[in-house]
Amino acid sequence: MKKFRVAVVGAMGAVGREMLKTLEQRGFPVSEIRPLDIEANAGKKVLYKGQEVTVGVAAKGAFTDVDIALFSAGADASLVLAPIAASEGAVVIDNSSQWRMDPAVPLVVPEVNPDALDSHHGIIANPNCSIIQMVVAVKPIHDAYKIKRIVVATYQAVSGTGGAAMAELTAQAGQFVRGEKIISKVYPRQILFNALPHIDVFLDNGYTKEEMKMVNETKKILDPAISVSPTAVRIAVFRGHSEAVNIETEQPFNLADVRKLLEKAPGVEVMDDPANLVYPTTLDADGKDAVYVGRLRKDPTVPNGLNMWVVGDNLRKGAALNAVQIAEVLVAKGFKPKAR
Ligand SMILES: NC(=O)c1ccc[n+]([C@@H]2O[C@H](COP(=O)([O-])OP(=O)(O)OC[C@H]3O[C@@H](n4cnc5c(N)ncnc54)[C@H](OP(=O)(O)O)[C@@H]3O)[C@@H](O)[C@H]2O)c1
Incomplete structure (x- = not known):
């Protein structure tokens, strides 16, 4: 089975922690998990599959070897960092309100409009909870x-x-x-x-x-x-x-x-x-x-x-679960990890 390198931006937050838990509980195929947050939180630890993982800084250059970036760090962070992550080749699934009403960005609930995903250009928005x-x-x-x-x-x-x-x-x-x-x-x-x-x-x-x-x-x-x-x-x-x-x-x-x-x-x-x-x-x-x-x-x-x-x-269907389900639908529709 193909596995994906997944970044969680805002990993120390309420939704970020739930995203890590949801990826784990649903058995999403992760080859590497990369929790990212603001500089002040860098070096702190989060739990993923029973292991402590060190939090890195969400910044330019952090997404070059990431396949999927789940964002939950607020609209200001998404405004700056989501285009950077997308330009570095990650598909961004963004929980903030920043990109939701952008006509070029699909706004997706997998049970409702999964086919909207077909038109994404690197950023996908998760709706309001x-x-x-x-x-x-x-x-x-x-x-x-x-x-x-x-x-x-x-x-x-x-x-x-x-x-x-x-x-x-x-x-x-x-x-x-x-x-x-x-x-x-x-x-x-x-x-x-x-x-x-x-x-x-x-x-x-x-x-x-x-x-x-x-x-x-x-x-x-x-x-x-x-x-x-x-x-x-x-x-x-x-x-x-x-x-x-x-x-x-x-x-x-x-x-x-x-x-x-x-x-x-x-x-x-x-x-x-x-x-x-x-x-x-x-x-x-x-x-x-x-x-x-x-x-x-x-x-x-x-x-x-x-x-x-x-x-x-x-925190679950209103945020983390919906974002992970979007990633699951992408994979089901043929999304592949970047060549290493
Ligand atoms: N909570 C919900 O039910 C829900 C549902 C749907 C969508 N959302 C959206 O999800 C986002 C996060 O919500 P939350 O409830 O998890 O908030 P939260 O608990 O405040 O967590 C946000 C995390 O992101 C960090 N952060 C702030 N700016 C950052 C940056 N520039 N780069 C990297 N990390 C940064 C924060 O660090 P500091 O706290 O140290 O600043 C914090 O660890 C928001 O956009 C919210 O609207 C939330």
Whole structure:
């Protein structure tokens, strides 16, 4: 079997660590793993297959003998380093928002639009975590009944902001227990015991940048004709995003048929038996690959309306797993390691 030299840029971060774990757990054919991060983190160790591997510096020249570079170091790093990595011959799979809406860059969720990969020029974008789990869940419904409009409210975990935000929530819990003043640095307001209707910056139209990502990335991945009306909320959960998704379709549907479609959809698991308290929560999704769907019910206020609750692990399917799956599809489509 062909094996690949894989760099992970941002290897010390929340997503970078999950990428290393995901490559290992899925048995991706790696001949050499190269964790890279900022200079201040160089020399630190990360674990891969039970071995400590030394972190190098992500910089010009670091990608000449790399086949695949998984990036999760933020948009500024991707702006500078992704073109460098691509020019040095690595295929970049980028988790940041930097390249997602570039018309020359495919934005890919393997269960939804794998063939978009055929047009890549060295950089491939991984969508925003909230969008990945939503499009995996709504794709079979769109294929069968054509979705016109989605109204979505998200309940997003602090790990979506990164390692520093997880540390802030932990610290605030400690401050609360000790009766100390609660200190907020990562978020503009206390996140402990709170829900902030504010993810990323506010734009002139009154929406946040995160909300507009949901509008634009859904159109790019799934269908430009779908209207999306989003509200993105950060909540005091460590890991796992939840979404209340309201869908309006062109074609009428029967709820039992929708359930059957979702039950056989790739990447989806239906957890929907409210009478027996079966519905997905973030703790059910923690560390898991699937996108969980529950609370399926018709919306009687519009002609063809559906409500559902969608839960996924933002670090896993929302980031690391989707990136590794993109690499797997590339390999299945014939991508080969560089000649040595
Ligand atoms: N967390 C999620 O659920 C999620 C989901 C989808 C996409 N993403 C995206 O993935 C990226 C990383 O997210 P994260 O949550 O893992 O953040 P994180 O925990 O803050 O980790 C980012 C890592 O990259 C390092 N870094 C910063 N600038 C760098 C540079 N120029 N070169 C190399 N390394 C650099 C950081 O070092 P320092 O911390 O020492 O600066 C840190 O180790 C972001 O673009 C984010 O939007 C995150």
